[in-house]
Amino acid sequence: MQLSLRWLQNYIEIPETPGELESLLTGTGLEVDSITDRRNSFDNIVVGEVRTCEKHPNADRLTVCTVNDGMAQHSVVCGASNVATGQKVVFARVGAHLERLGFTIDQRKIRGVESAGMICASDELGLDDDHSGIMVLGHDAVPGTPVSSYLGTDDVILEIGITPNRGDALSHVGTARDIAAVSGRPLQTPEVAFPSVADEETVDIEIQNPALCPRYSAAIVRDVHVQTSPDWLRNALTAVGIRPINNIVDVLNYVMMEIGQPMHAFDLDQLQGGGIVVRTADTGEIITTLDHIERSIPEDALLICDTEGPVAVAGVMGGSASAVTDTTVSILLESAYFQASSVRRTSRLLQLSTDSSYRFERGTDPHSTVWALQRAVQLILDTAGGRFCGYSDVCPEVIPVRELRLRPAFVNRILGIEIDADVQYRILASLGIELVEKSADNVLCRMPTFRSDLEREIDLVEEIARIHGYDNIPVPTRIEMNVGRRFDDKAFTSQLRTLFLGFGFDEILSSSLVSREHAGTGGDNRHAVVDVLNPVSKERPSLRTSLLPSLLEAIDVNIRSGHPSLRIMEAGHVFYRDAENGIDERNMIALAVTGLAQQRAWYADTRESDFFDMKGAVENILSALYIDNDAIFYYDRASTLSDTVLMLEVKGRYAGQLITVPQATLQRFDIVQPVFYAELDVTVLEESLPARRKYRPVPRHPSVTRDLAILVTNDIAARDIVDTVMKSNAAFLRSVHIVDVFRHSDLGDEKKSVAFTMTFQADDRTLKDEDINASVNTIIAMLAKEVNAELRG
Amino acid sequence: MKEKIDALHAEMHEVAKELTNDELLERFRITYLSRKGRIAQLFEDLKHVPAEQKPALGKALNALRGEAQALLDAATEASRQTDRTEIPAVDLTLPGRGYARGHMHIVSQTIEEISGIFRQMGFSIADGPEVETDYYNFEALNFPADHPARDMQDTFFITENDLLRTHTTPVQIRLMERYRPPIRAIFPGKVYRNEVISARSHVQFHQIDGLFVDTDVTFADLKGTLVTFANMYYGEELRYRFRPSFFPFTEPSAEMDISCYLCEGRGCRVCKHTGWLEILGCGMVDPNVYSFVDIDPEVYSGYAFGIGIERTAMLRHGIDDIRLLFENDLRVNHQFN
16 A cells, blocks of 8 residues: 655654655554655656747658746747647756656757656556647646646555554555554644535435445535645546546545545446445346446355446446446435445456455445535535535444453463553554553553454554564563473474485475376376466466476476486475365475486596485485385385386385386477386385384304395296295295396207305304305205296306 | 427417416416327327437427417416506596585575574574565554565565565564564575566565564673674674664664675775675664563564575675576676585
8 A cells, every 4th residue: 555655744753764654553553565666767858938939941740849847948949739829737847857758858950949847647647548648637737846846756655564463454544553653752633524504405315234234425516616636636546556547537546545435436326216226246246346347246146226226336446337437416425334245246246356455345434424425525526516415324233332341460460571551452452442441451552443453452452562562571681491292293304315315315395286287207107186266377287196207307308408308306295185185285205317327537437327326315315214024025016107017014014115107208308318216105104114223233153145136937937036045944044135147059049047145143152164054055945936046157 | 390380389379369367377277288188189190200300390289389388388477466556447637426405595594504503502493484464563563554565675565464474574573473572583584576677676586584572681681693794704804883774673773883894994886985884783672562562562562674595695706686696697696515
């Protein structure tokens, strides 16, 4: 909301500089987002009088004028077609700087004719976007008067961010109230009254739904002249960012910006039956609003109707049929109090937010309706002529005034300081809160009707705090910390991340929202994708079911930027619909490896990444977590992802998968190089963590290793061999590691040679050759039996 | 005979050039100088030459033996010299072997750093789901159904009732359901807003919310904790201010500003010429919130606060486009940590 300092000064003295005022307002909770000081913006630009006009000798479209600027006559070349002798105009003297145009006026020749100054259009001053011609001022304008004072633009404009609870501050008077409360200076609002009238007309008002419209006030003014508003009114509105329309609409906007009461004017002659009915909409009703858009009215929206049908959507926008036009002579002014949530609901359903709905939905003052009518009638009579013919004020039920009890001790308990009860009471009174009855430990207060946000004792605590000043609440030197139950839900994810960083993986963070096409990528297609109903971007409406699309996007980005060798990881949530149509959200961590595993270096040959660069990282993680012995990698033949998918199970639960990303998937991300990807279920891993580890004595006797090489058929997996060796239960066997896999035509096409090394150890003695030979024989026999292995020479 | 001596002489000189290690030196000695060596053999052959040739040939052989010894001594000496002054076969100025080092994302770094500060002040760390219900995201946080406060946060809906959380604040409700006071925790995480993606806004970002509920927790305590945080994170020298604001779930509500560290409060583009940077929102937990989790506001009081991570990181590192944070161009990510 924009406020004008000059306008504010109508209601309260403001000796503060703009900077001081900013601190004061921001300190009370009316945050000043920006200050625009226009007081010096029109230096050297004054009212001028056009004395003579002649056609330019060398240009058809130019005019050579003589302009009196109050001090001298100047010859000026003007390009506007509407310039004429006798006009009062805005004259920029030589030396004036036009900020909007970005240049300073100098004396120069235009097509051979001397020009010493410039006659300005309003857009050239930055007042609006009108460039239809030069700005013509009223005849009362005195040549030489600085334009800023003539236009009232020697002003400071404050842009204030009003929080949703402070509907009361959405006007100049509303904001002045806070200034008054903090400064202690008095607030002066204009005296208003209806003119006396002999045969008072009344308005027939029927409120069918008083819950949504507790009060409706209306006045009739006849014989008005609808025309452009006087400069003071236009300037006042322009200063606060409201476009002037005509004198009737402008007055209503002025009163709204003054006191915060939104109003509406109907052309009385266009209201069928002459009366007003306030009711909720039936199904299928339609209205064409002021903006000439035909709108279907949501059911139960509150409507203002004449005998024929709706003429306005209550609190949101009037209808075009009954709008005030240049030919309107009789008007009916509406000043009502509508229920906030009803206006908000209607505004939201119509997707139509106006200055009016904005204020109603934040709560207006039920007791300002008549004041606003009186003020508006006064100003209309001043600016549009006409005569006041009477008013009606319908308020079916007494609008309750809210009373609250405040305990000063409670205020101090919440704020952590001691503010004397008397000081607290003084603050309340300064805000217009009436102290009805003081008791020993509390006070009964009556809320002003413009503060619909003050509903509870705690709200008064905030009022006292903000007027006392948040910065006046001392910062304690001790931090009280009764820590209660301690937990760290993020520690495990941090631990995993740290491990991956240590393996050289770069962490990335991507959008959880992905394209519909990519959403299923990497996810198990037995699960359905979760979409958002109202995506802002049609391109990314879906929640990822896997981190794979995110990592592939990142790989694509980096390949494009010339960095094709990557080790990246991301920790994040994935989402899918589970069987019961609920949403399953899983905490995952994923890694991808692509490009060179070994970069060019003097000490090594380059090497492309492969599946085992990725698998090694996973194995290392499992080992770092001490769950490597609980982990099983197995083929999932049912997987639709890839024929090179390896599943990971930890303690019997699915814990992740390791895949060579299929070509078809890579193509969708424009990637042509192999990518190896793994994802791990963070929750499953965390729940599998072993209990506290106990020390095991270090063996005192040396271990012995033996190597074996066997021939097996190609379908025997390394895992089968290791399992078989371990399953043999050979005495003293501690571990087995595959050290070589070798295929050669000499071995035949169906066979491979697998070499492994075994470690043997006894707790109580040093092993002898015959001990180990016996074990090795057991193992060889087991391998022969289980995997049909032949021993290689 | 004479030819043999000359040939051996030439050969000896040739071999002596290659005497670079002890083994070769020893082999040289055995080959030429030992009792059964080639020179000894020639002395043996001398017995069979005519007597008139003997003196000259004997002299030549003696010379050859002396020369062999000299060659061996010289080579031995050279070899010993080499051991001390040889330029190594490996050039130590070559770069060391690479060790891969991963970079933590700047958002994670910021979360970790801020979490660390609050951990020091006795806060636990809590987590919560990103798909939330209207109840946790709005209703229990005192956002009335038809209230403009809901406009503060453009929401992605999944169903009428399920949505992507717009803030991490719902975790405070889940915590108060799970535990009785005292509760002292922060909850970092990802949040979503239905906004057009631009340099200044994104459909997702991260927050850290915090909550402390106990008997006698005051607004002054809130200030104490947050000022301590600001001093630890932004530095001891900063100026700060708390100003009234509005959040449905706190009353009184406040925002905390610190003096702009880019212009030291003089006013610049980043602080919009106000000299102040907004760093967090906070306030005392609203009694309406307690009513949803069955905590008695006459017995307990508490404070809550929320910090925007991306904004914090961007200001701190001078990043002017939030999209850079989620595009994962590693040329950006590698600039941090």
